């Protein structure tokens with residue numbers, strides 16, 4: 001079967017659906033092709049099923065890229081307020097959690113339904129369960145060969161995401177296609193991912209698995225203050241996921257639990273006020289009890305506070321607030337929320353996401369070398385870059 005349209009979008013995820021909506025609103029005939037059985041699968045599982053669909057503080061500084069300026073134009077032309085307006089138009093209730101993160105009150109499925117309704121309203125076609133066997137450039141555009149026939153269009157928007165969660169159908173398709181068309185692809189790596197510890201260290205922290213505490217995690221000049229979670233594989237929680245996007249194999253990170261409390265000062269005061277209590281009890285006033293016990297045992301500190309030299313208390317405080325850790329690795333694409341790196345932004349026009357060397361070919365969303373922090377930033381990039389391509393395709 002032969003399908004002809006103005007625009008083909010490959011990938012019915014966040015970026016692809018937004019691109020289709022925008023192109024359709026401009027009167028372009030659009031088809032969206034996806035090999036998955038359902039659209040927006042990552043939207044469905046995102047934000048614990050409630051989809052952290054944007055962040056009201058989204059700014060270019062919240063994104064990692066070899067060219068930190070690249071994302072500015074698209075982010076400025078489709079803002080969190082623009083997406084909120086769409087959500088409101090569809091009567092979807094939402095709330096703000098900490099740090100400007102917006103979630104659906106009810107279900108992430110509301111966002112998928114909204115995008116599908118918008119696509120339907122502009123007459124965009126959707127072909128699910130459609131395997132792509134090849135993409136060729138034709139004189140007047142592109143030809144996409146699939147199990148459901150051949151699709152032809154003058155513009156092709158590639159929105160197939162990154163490599164994270166291969167179980168959900170992530171394929172690396174966009175990178176291979178970019179290479180087919182001679183575009184540079186920067187090294188990809190898992191981002192927003194738990195970090196693992198070597199077996200020796202893991203054994204010592206094993207008793208802490210399941211414990212969570214507010215923390216500041218530092219890597220060089222970058223620091224995030226969010227929750228830290230000890231797991232049976234290593235370290236996780238939002239603060240670790242955030243720093244993981246900056247961390248490289250062999251690097252150290254610095255962990256400070258309860259960063260808003262000066263633990264050394266607290267211990268000193270505790271010693272003055274009640275010298276008969278143990279350091280574990282004093283530390284347990286601030287930290288989860290099991291963590292306090294772990295730190296005291298690790299520093300081999302025993303006895304009443306009154307009998308402990310200030311140096312010992314300082315050592316204990318440093319072990320809680322200046323813990324230098326060398327993770328052995330990350331959990332990889334199996335659990336990573338995003339893929340860092342990808343299609344080199346130098347190959348793309350930042351206003352339209354169109355490739356500079358292949359007119360009519362666009363790349364949007366996660367496959368591009370723009371990666372957001374945790375907290376709704378990645379969807380905002382997907383919406384904004386999809387919108388930008390849909391505006392020009």
Ligand SMILES: Cc1cc2nc3c(=O)[nH]c(=O)nc-3n(C[C@H](O)[C@H](O)[C@H](O)COP(=O)(O)OP(=O)(O)OC[C@H]3O[C@@H](n4cnc5c(N)ncnc54)[C@H](O)[C@@H]3O)c2cc1C
Pocket residue numbers: 010011012013014015016033034035036039040041042043045046047048051052053054130131132159160161162164165168169170171172173336337338364365366367375376377378379380382
């Ligand atoms: C568990 C989890 C939770 C997350 N939670 C959040 C959150 O709350 N907030 C946030 O901002 N970000 C979150 N993210 C990140 C966010 O999901 C992604 O950044 C975003 O989905 C990227 O959008 P995209 O359209 O570029 O790619 P995707 O949403 O991955 O869509 C790509 C589409 O392309 C299709 N595809 C892939 N390969 C092919 C192929 N060869 N042929 C045809 N179709 C193909 C896929 O089936 C898919 O439908 C989360 C990610 C994960 C894994």
